[in-house]
Structure formats: C-alpha cells, structure tokens
Amino acid sequence: MSRVATRHPWVVTRSVWYALFLREAIARTMTDRMGWFWMVAEPIIFTLIMVAIRSFIHADSLVIGAPFLPWMVVGLMGFFLVREGMTRGMGAIGANQALFAYRQVVPIDPVIVRVGLEGLLRSFIFLLFIAGGLLLKVDAIAPDDALIALSWWLSLWVLGLALGLIVSVLATLVVEVAIVLRMVMMPLLILSGVIFPIQVAPHWAQQYLLLNPVVHGLEHLREGFFVSYWAVVGVSAVYFWLVTLALMAIGLILHLRYKHRLIAH
Numbered sequence: 163m164s165r166v167a168t169r170h171p172w173v174v175t176r177s178v179w180y181a182l183f184l185r186e187a188i189a190r191t192m193t194d195r196m197g198w199f200w201m202v203a204e205p206i207i208f209t210l211i212m213v214a215i216r217s218f219i220h221a222d223s224l225v226i227g228a229p230f231l232p233w234m235v236v237g238l239m240g241f242f243l244v245r246e247g248m249t250r251g252m253g254a255i256g257a258n259q260a261l262f263a264y265r266q267v268v269p270i271d272p273v274i275v276r277v278g279l280e281g282l283l284r285s286f287i288f289l290l291f292i293a294g295g296l297l298l299k300v301d302a303i304a305p306d307d308a309l310i311a312l313s314w315w316l317s318l319w320v321l322g323l324a325l326g327l328i329v330s331v332l333a334t335l336v337v338e339v340a341i342v343l344r345m346v347m348m349p350l351l352i353l354s355g356v357i358f359p360i361q362v363a364p365h366w367a368q369q370y371l372l373l374n375p376v377v378h379g380l381e382h383l384r385e386g387f388f389v390s391y392w393a394v395v396g397v398s399a400v401y402f403w404l405v406t407l408a409l410m411a412i413g414l415i416l417h418l419r420y421k422h423r424l425i426a427h
Contacts, residue, residue, distance in 0.1 A: 178266050182258070182275040190279060201287050205238045208357075225359055228388035232295070232303040236387050237356040239288045240318050240380045245347060246280045247322020252333045252340055254326075255424055262425045269424040270417045273330045274323070281319040288315075303387065311386030318379045321406045327413025331420055334427055355380060360394040368394065378402040 209231060225233050251273045258272040295303040305311035333340040351357065354376040360368055371377060372394070379402055381393040417424070 174266050178271050179275055182272055183279060186276055186279050201283065205235060208238055209235055226392040227390040228384065233384060234357060235291060235303055236384050237380050240383045241351055241354055241356045241376065243281065243284045243318050244322040244376055246284060247277045247319065248325045248329050248343065250276045250280045251326020251330045255330050255334045269421060273326055277323045277326045305387045306389035307386045311383060314379060314383040314386055318383065321375060321379060324406055324409035324413055328409060328416060331416040331424065334424055335420065372396045375402050375405040
C-alpha cells in the first residue's frame with residue numbers, strides 16, 4: 163500500500179506566502195509606473211510644505227532636543243508605515259478573492275503578505291532618506307541608537323499589521339468602513355504628533371492624545387534617532403504593546419470568526 167506524502171502545515175503556509183509575495187511585489191512595483199515616485203515624493207512634499215510653514219511659526223523652538231526637520235521626517239515615515247499597513251491590508255482580501263478557490267489560501271494570508279511587503283518598501287525608502295541626509299550633510303537623519311530605532315520601527319510595523327488585520331475584515335464586510343478610514347487619515351496624522359509635537363497641546367488634551375498608540379510608538383522611535391530628545395511626558399512602551407497585542411488578538415479573532423464569509427464574499 164502506497165503512502166500519500168503530506169507536507170507540514172507551516173511548509174504549505176510558507177509556500178503560499180512566498181507565491182503571494184512575488185505576486186504582490188510585481189503588482190506593487192511594476193503595474194503602477196508612479197508608485198515608486200509617490201512613495202518617495204509624499205514625505206518630501208510634506209517636508210517642503212513644513213519648511214515653508216516653519217519660517218512663519220518658528221517651529222524649531224517647539225521641539226526640544228532634536229532638529230525640527232529630521233524630527234518631522236522620522237515621524238512622517240513612522241506614521242506612513244502604520245497608515246500603509248492599514249490601507250494596504252484593507253484591500254488585500256478583495257484583490258485576491260479568486261485565489262481562495264485554493265484551499266491552501268485563506269483570507270489572512272494576503273493581508274500579512276501585503277503588510278509585510280509594504281514594510282520592506284517603506285524601510286527601503288527610509289534608508290534612502292537617511293543616506294540622502296548623510297550625503298547632503300544637512301540636518302542628517304541618522305539614528306543615535308540604531309538598536310532602539312530599529313526595534314521601534316518594527317514595533318510600528320506590528321501595529322500597522324494589527325490594524326490591517328482588523329480593517330481588512332471590516333472593510334470587506336462593510337464597504338463604508340473603507341470610506342470612513344480614508345477620511346480620518348489626515349486628522350489622525352495631526353493628532354499623532356507627526357507635524358507638531360504633542361507638548362504644544364494643553365495638558366488636558368495631551369491626556370486624550372496619549373490614548374493613541376501611534377503617539378507612543380513615534381515618540382520612542384524619535385528617542386532612538388535623537389539621544390537628547392525630550393519625549394512627551396506619559397509615553398509608555400508597556401501601553402503601546404498592550405494596545406498592539408489587544409488589536410492583534412481582535413484581528414485574528416475576526417479572521418477566524420468570519421473566514422468563510424470572507425472567502426464567499
């Protein structure tokens with residue numbers, strides 16, 4: 163009697179992720195000719211706008227222990243990492259609907275792969291900014307403590323993945339969720355302390371702004387880049403990870419609970 167060879171589930175999952183990664187990488191970098199341009203141009207445009215605004219409001223004095231422009235660029239890149247984790251994960255299920263005909267592929271697979279690919283692309287873009295700053299020698303963006311900076315960069319990626327898992331389910335089942343999320347992205351950028359430091363807000367407002375885990379992640383990321391930076395009082399790594407792990411658990415539960423509805427959607 164012949165025995166049917168079976169592969170370990172992890173081997174199957176790894177093969178699925180590899181195939182999806184190649185598919186997503188080609189679609190992300192080759193299909194849209196302007197894709198690479200906008201990934202680089204977006205933070206540059208934001209920075210140029212803030213350079214113009216800085217001359218009127220003297221924003222340098224608002225940040226203690228770090229030059230304003232590198233401080234802002236680090237915040238922008240960290241925020242974009244979280245934001246793209248949400249938005250790319252949001253459309254991952256619908257874009258790969260046909261692949262669910264293969265029982266090896268489940269809805270969570272394209273979400274993880276898309277967010278992972280986006281993390282790699284954003285890391286590459288960030289490295290370009292750091293290299294460009296070092297070459298130009300103008301307010302160079304180089305981490306004072308590379309280990310802390312790297313750990314919090316990865317931490318923000320995990321937060322983006324957790325949010326991506328949640329919104330991928332909600333946006334697939336309820337179309338209006340995607341519209342609402344895109345509308346709140348700009349207010350969230352401002353309220354996360356990306357452009358202006360949280361310290362300028364009244365104390366009572368800071369208590370509410372600190373409920374946002376992105377604020378905690380960005381402040382710790384900046385501490386890795388600027389050793390003398392004074393982070394806003396109240397930021398906590400423990401709070402960041404408690405919220406992130408809770409969001410991750412919610413995302414995994416939603417994918418488990420609505421797996422069959424997502425496949426048949």
